[in-house]
Amino acid sequence: TVLNAASTADKEFELKHPLNTQWTLWYTKPKVDNTEDWSSLLRPVTKLSTVEEFWGVYQSIPKASELPLKSDYHLFRNDIRPEWEDDKNAKGGKWTFQINDSDRALLDELWLKVVLSAIGETLDENDVAINGVVFNMRKKVVKLAIWTNTCDKEVLTKIGLKFRAIIGAILNNKKSIESQTEEEKQGEKPEHQPIE
Amino acid sequence: MSIIRYTEEELLTLKPSAVIPTGFDHQEFSRLVAKVTEILALRAEEYERQHPNGSFNR
Numbered sequence: 001t002v003l004n005a006a007s008t009a010d011k012e013f014e015l016k017h018p019l020n021t022q023w024t025l026w027y028t029k030p031k032v033d034n035t036e037d038w039s040s041l042l043r044p045v046t047k048l049s050t051v052e053e054f055w056g057v058y059q060s061i062p063k064a065s066e067l068p069l070k071s072d073y074h075l076f077r078n079d080i081r082p083e084w085e086d087d088k089n090a091k092g093g094k095w096t097f098q099i100n101d102s103d104r105a106l107l108d109e110l111w112l113k114v115v116l117s118a119i120g121e122t123l124d125e126n127d128v129a130i131n132g133v134v135f136n137m138r139k140k141v142v143k144l145a146i147w148t149n150t151c152d153k154e155v156l157t158k159i160g161l162k163f164r165a166i167i168g169a170i171l172n173n174k175k176s177i178e179s180q181t182e183e184e185k186q187g188e189k190p191e192h193q194p195i196e
Numbered sequence: 197m198s199i200i201r202y203t204e205e206e207l208l209t210l211k212p213s214a215v216i217p218t219g220f221d222h223q224e225f226s227r228l229v230a231k232v233t234e235i236l237a238l239r240a241e242e243y244e245r246q247h248p249n250g251s252f253n254r
């Protein structure tokens with residue numbers, strides 16, 4: 001009946017969980033032919049507005065670990081382009097984390113947690129300071145990064161500590177499983193690169 | 197305006213309700229990635245054939 005159909009539609013609407021802002025997933029395709037320039041390599045894949053859509057995209061695209069070399073995933077807020085030239089990025093900063101070869105098995109988990117903390121808006125405590133998150137698949141170094149809209153030291157420090165905590169939780173968990181001794185590994189500290 | 201936040205647990209709870217955004221052709225995207233992967237693999241193979249003592253894979 002009509003009544004039933006209406007209540008089903010209501011229920012579906014109710015079940016959607018809006019994200020704080022819309023996000024755009026971008027992909028950088030590796031160059032496979034000399035006629036391609038940078039602008040044709042970086043392309044928007046899809047936009048997402050709800051938690052449900054995030055999972056739909058996440059589950060239907062290749063995992064980060066499955067990307068060919070020199071590929072990137074970028075998840076950026078609204079229409080911010082994943083480039084420093086974008087006004088929203090120009091005065092911002094970034095935190096980068098390099099995944100060691102020995103931790104490559106964990107890269108999908110690391111990327112997912114960083115993405116979830118971005119779309120869940122749990123990386124920053126006050127205003128929205130995250131512009132986007134980036135995954136770079138490279139032969140020698142795999143990198144995760146968080147781009148911010150500010151260079152404010154206090155804001156950046158808090159975000160850096162959260163970033164490190166997310167990564168640390170996964171890596172320490174692995175270490176305790178393997179009962180390895182705790183050691184500071186080179187390259188496991190996020191590094192702030194100001195863009196001045 | 198208040199910020200809409202979700203903890204990791206809240207987000208994970210919604211995983212079974214996944215929907216593909218309207219208009220997103222995920223198969224087309226996956227085909228693109230697969231094609232690039234294939235081209236790069238063929239190229240690496242070819243390089244190795246031409247440089248038997250090379251160091252493409254270190």
Ligand SMILES: [Zn+2]
Binds near residue numbers: 017
């Ligand atoms: Zn809910």
Ligand SMILES: [Zn+2]
Binds near residue numbers: 151193
């Ligand atoms: Zn800075």
